[in-house]
Structures are given as structure tokens and as C-alpha cells.
Amino acid sequence: MGGPVVFVVDCDAGSLRTLMADLARRFGNDFVIQGESSTAAAVAALRALAAQGEPVALLLIDDNAAEVLDEAHQLHPGAKRVLLVDRDYSSTSPAVQAMALGRADYHLVRPWADDEMMYRAMSDYLSSWTREQEPRFEMFRIVAANGDARLLQLRDVMTRFSMPFGVYDVDTDAGRRLLADAGLDSSQLPAVIRYDGQVTVDPSLPDLARAIGVNVRNDTDRCDVAIVGAGPAGLTAAVYAASEGLDTVLLEQRVSGGQAGTSPLIRNYPGFPHGISGGLLMERTCEQA
Structure with missing residues (x-):
């Protein structure tokens, strides 16, 4: 296939064709758009995708086919689940119940005022899925011993600053290779190696902040x-x-x-x-x- 799948389930065949065509125009370069108009066909297609190991990024499901949600989540636990609902803000709304029970991640109210509103929402959902995938580029690589308490702090700081990073055990080939390339040995841990080759050994919080690009010194004498x-x-x-x-x-x-x-x-x-x-x-x- 050409990329991660956006899977649409809409019980109205005409609405399904229109929605899939709209999604293909906007997102077809990066995602494969598939869909079905019945719950049985949708479940069968999702099972086939799981068996083939094809990643599903997003499930866009009509509230009349909400029973697909649970099995879809079991088959593709990483996929974002969006429930298509009619304009209903009451406590009995299918979207309220599905999200309260953890069966759906988001909801999309129809009819939408214009296509751009739908595209904007879909972009947010797909961006959220993309960010959760393994980053292709690691701005920082952390080499540490298994069980190193400092590693927890380093991971926390990187995560809070939304820095893409990877962690490498010092006892693995990759960890040893990173240390050797940085001119370090296994006694100099944890080591934080930035993408440009800058190395910091057992960094303090200010050291790490500086490496990330945070200002750790007050450069003003007076302020309002x-x-x-x-x-x-x-x-x-x-x-x-x-x-x-x-x-x-x-x-x-x-x-x-x-x-x-x-x-x-x-x-x-x-x-x-x-x-x-x-x-x-x-x-x-x-x-x-």
C-alpha cells in the first residue's frame, strides 16, 4: 500500500463515496483512503488490514455503525477513532457516551458548515497520530545503563519539551557504537548526544536546558x-x-x-x-x- 490507512464507515453509500473523495483530494498523497458502508464489510476489511500488517491511522465511523468501534480498537489499537454524529449536545448523544466510555477519541459533528472545517479537524487528528509514531529524526540520543535513575529525569525533560529522542542501552551494539563515535566509554554515563554531535555527560538540568535551547540566565536588569x-x-x-x-x-x-x-x-x-x-x-x- 501507499501509506497508513484512513478507514471510513458510513451506512449511507452516497455519503461514503462523497466523503472518501473529499478525503482523497486533501490527504491522498500521504494516506490511503478506504471505506465500507456496512458494519460486517468494515470489520472484515479491518481484519484483513491487521492480518497484512497495514497501519491504520484513523477510523472515521458513522454513529449508526458504532458497534465497529470496539473490534476496530482491538485490531488497530493505535488508530485514532472518530465518531461521525449529528448535531446533538445532549448527555444522551452517542458521541458523549462513546467518549466517556473510552470507545472513541474524538467526534465530528455533521453537517459541517464547509469542507475546510472538516479538513482542519481531520488534520488535527492525523497530526496527533503522526506525532505518536516512532520519530524518524532523533534530535537527542541518550545512552544509559539499564535501570539508571537519571534516565527517568532525562526522558521526562525531553518529553515535556517535545524533543524527539531515542534511548540506547550501553550494553547494546548501538549504545556502544554511539559512545565510541562520541569518544566516550561506559564509565561516562548517562551520555546525551545531540544531532550535531554535541555531547553532555550526566548533564544537570541547566546543562540539558541549554542543549535544548532554553535560556537559563536572566539577561535583563529590570522588568515590568x-x-x-x-x-x-x-x-x-x-x-x-x-x-x-x-x-x-x-x-x-x-x-x-x-x-x-x-x-x-x-x-x-x-x-x-x-x-x-x-x-x-x-x-x-x-x-x-
Whole structure:
């Protein structure tokens, strides 16, 4: 096949053809668009894809075929599940029930006002799936001994800053090769090797922050506003203050994002109706700040 699959289940055959054609025009270069108009045919096709080892990125399922959700998740646990629902915001809405029970990740309300609204939502869903896949480019490579307590801290910092990284055990061929290329030996651990060859051995938090590109020194003598704590509230306050033309300094003892930065999915943050991961939210807010 030509790429990951976007699989559509719509009980209305005409609607299915139209939706698949729209998706193929916008996303056909990167994804294979498939679909079925019956639950039995959909399950059979999804089983065949699983047997062939074909990755399914997204399942777009009509609420009249919601019974497909559970088996689809068993066959393709990494796929994003989107329920197509009619405009209904009551507590009995199929979308509310499916998402509350963990059977669906998102919902898409139809009819949508224009195709761009649907495309924007689909782009968000597919981007979320793509980010969760193994990164092709590793900005940092960490070589550490199995069970090294420092490794947990290093992974946490990299994850919070949305840095693509890989971890290599020192006792593997890949780990030994990385150490040798960096001019290190197994006594110099954990080693953090940046994509450009910069090496830091057992880095402190400021050392690691500098390698990532974070400013760890205050380069201003005076400011209008000093904000202590770079969690969601502190970052938001920094954006507001700076947008009003105030010289703003944001201080954080450890890592931006606070507790929210470790959340895999935040559903109650304004402006993100389908939820957003804590790491991505902090990355966007830090960039804006």
C-alpha cells in the first residue's frame, strides 16, 4: 500500500463515496483512503488490514455503525477513532457516551458548515497520530545503563519539551557504537548526544536546558512583570503581559509546563474541543510566550 490507512464507515453509500473523495483530494498523497458502508464489510476489511500488517491511522465511523468501534480498537489499537454524529449536545448523544466510555477519541459533528472545517479537524487528528509514531529524526540520543535513575529525569525533560529522542542501552551494539563515535566509554554515563554531535555527560538540568535551547540566565536588569512558575497559568499570564507591551520575565525552577505538561490528553483547556496533550500545549504556549 501507499501509506497508513484512513478507514471510513458510513451506512449511507452516497455519503461514503462523497466523503472518501473529499478525503482523497486533501490527504491522498500521504494516506490511503478506504471505506465500507456496512458494519460486517468494515470489520472484515479491518481484519484483513491487521492480518497484512497495514497501519491504520484513523477510523472515521458513522454513529449508526458504532458497534465497529470496539473490534476496530482491538485490531488497530493505535488508530485514532472518530465518531461521525449529528448535531446533538445532549448527555444522551452517542458521541458523549462513546467518549466517556473510552470507545472513541474524538467526534465530528455533521453537517459541517464547509469542507475546510472538516479538513482542519481531520488534520488535527492525523497530526496527533503522526506525532505518536516512532520519530524518524532523533534530535537527542541518550545512552544509559539499564535501570539508571537519571534516565527517568532525562526522558521526562525531553518529553515535556517535545524533543524527539531515542534511548540506547550501553550494553547494546548501538549504545556502544554511539559512545565510541562520541569518544566516550561506559564509565561516562548517562551520555546525551545531540544531532550535531554535541555531547553532555550526566548533564544537570541547566546543562540539558541549554542543549535544548532554553535560556537559563536572566539577561535583563529590570522588568515590568516577573512571573514565577511556568505552568499553564504562568505561561498564559506571560502571553497576556507581553501582548500588552510589558517587559515580562518568566521564572521556572525546573521544566515549563508544570503537572499539566505530563498529561497525555487535556480535554478541558479552552480552545481545544478535541483535547490536546500537555506537552504539545506547553510547546505552543512557550512559543507564543
